[in-house]
Amino acid sequence: MSTRPVGTRKVLVTGGGSGMGLAVAEALLRAGGRVAVTGRRVERLEAVVRAWPGQAVALPCDLASPSERSGLLARARDALGGLDGLVHSAGVVEHQLPGHISEEALRAQLEINLVAPLRLGEEALSILEDGGGMVFIASTLALRPLPTSAVYSAAKAGLLAAMRSLALTGAARRIRANAVCPGVVDTEMIRAPRLAPGEPLPQGEELERRISAQLSTLGALHPLGRLGKPEEVADAVVHLLAAPWTTGSELVIDGGILLRE
Ligand SMILES: NC(=O)c1ccc[n+]([C@@H]2O[C@H](COP(=O)([O-])OP(=O)(O)OC[C@H]3O[C@@H](n4cnc5c(N)ncnc54)[C@H](OP(=O)(O)O)[C@@H]3O)[C@@H](O)[C@H]2O)c1
Structure with a gap:
């Protein structure tokens, strides 16, 4: 039995092939955890598996597809021999001013940034071990939008609301749900x-x-x-995955950007 805190032992990381998702996956792997990484670009996922043989597995998946994402947590549990953590880092952004918001960009941002993590979080409630953790990467744009971020901000704000609801439901089994709100990260x-x-x-x-x-x-x-560094956000995500008495919270990691008018 691992001595690592529950929430960080066997974790599914969406968007695990790049950016903050990759930084989270690497932090967990360095600490001795086992990680399933998911995303569409198979070569990115396979690079993680090659670098961490026996510890990382690749589960390619287009999260925009309800049939592909359905059962993803069960597949991760089967591949890792259990599951106590979920990190949703996958996301898309398209900056468009009101009046220029395309239907395609609207649907894609809502699907990946809100619908998919809500569905994954629902599945996590039944798949994660007691005391497990989920962390969603939202954004400071959920709290303070830009003129060009109406859809992205709405989706990320919706994600924070969904996270709090998941936290209430998960509490019966000590499953915790939290979010981070990064400023601009390189x-x-x-x-x-x-x-x-x-x-x-x-x-x-x-x-x-x-x-x-x-x-x-x-x-x-x-x-x-x-700008922020992916590793700086990953540290906070790993902390929240493990924190046994923190749930329904959103941690702002933003270089102080929200202090500005
Ligand atoms: N960078 C910032 O300044 C910033 C600030 C605040 C919040 N965020 C949020 O942080 C999270 C991570 O973003 P990042 O900055 O690390 O950028 P990134 O490297 O572009 O990561 C985004 C990830 O999402 C995955 N993804 C996108 N569409 C997908 C789909 N349909 N199915 C499955 N996976 C999909 C991508 O993998 P594939 O392309 O391989 O599918 C990619 O690994 C996102 O949720 C983003 O909204 C970013």
């Missing part, structure tokens, strides 16, 4: 250039210049003067 997600409506995607050096300027601008928005 991952692939924020390296997509933010374009004005109808603006063509720049190419070559101009694209590089735009992305670098975007990262500097975003970093400077934080009172602590820089």
Whole structure:
């Protein structure tokens, strides 16, 4: 029997092939946990399995598909020989001003950022071991939206509400549900250039210049003067997975950005 805290021993991490999900998976694996990573890009998942043979397993899945995501926690439990943790890091963002919100972007953001984690959380209530933990990666944009984040902010705010409801239901078996709300973290997600409506995607050096300027601008928005690192959010996620008397909470990790008007 592992001496690691319950919640961190056998964990399913969505979005585990990149960014904050990968950082969470690696933190758990370094500490001796077993982890199932899921996402669509199979090569990313297999790289984790190659780096952690015997400890990590890959469960490719498109979370936008109800039939693919249904039973995902049971598959993770079977692959790992039990399951005491769920981390939902998978997410998508598309910045669009009201009046320019496409139906496709609206549906995709609601499905991955709200519907899928709610469904996974429901399944977790019956699959996780007693005392297990789930942590959802929300966003400071759930608490303070931008003009371009109506759908993303609504989905992440809905996720926080769903998390609190799951926490109430899970408490009977000491299953805890919590969330983190990161500020801007340096991952692939924020390296997509933010374009004005109808603006063509720049190419070559101009694209590089735009992305670098975007990262500097975003970093400077934080009172602590820089972007967050995936590992900094992962530390907080691992803490919440293990915290036995914390449930229904949202931990802001944002370099102070919410302190600004
Ligand atoms: N970066 C930030 O500044 C920031 C700030 C606050 C909150 N967040 C949130 O943090 C979480 C992690 O994002 P990140 O910054 O680490 O970016 P990321 O590296 O782009 O991670 C997003 C992950 O979501 C997975 N994903 C997307 N669509 C999916 C689908 N249909 N099915 C299965 N997996 C899917 C991706 O895997 P595949 O492409 O392989 O499917 C990817 O691993 C997200 O929920 C995001 O909203 C990010």
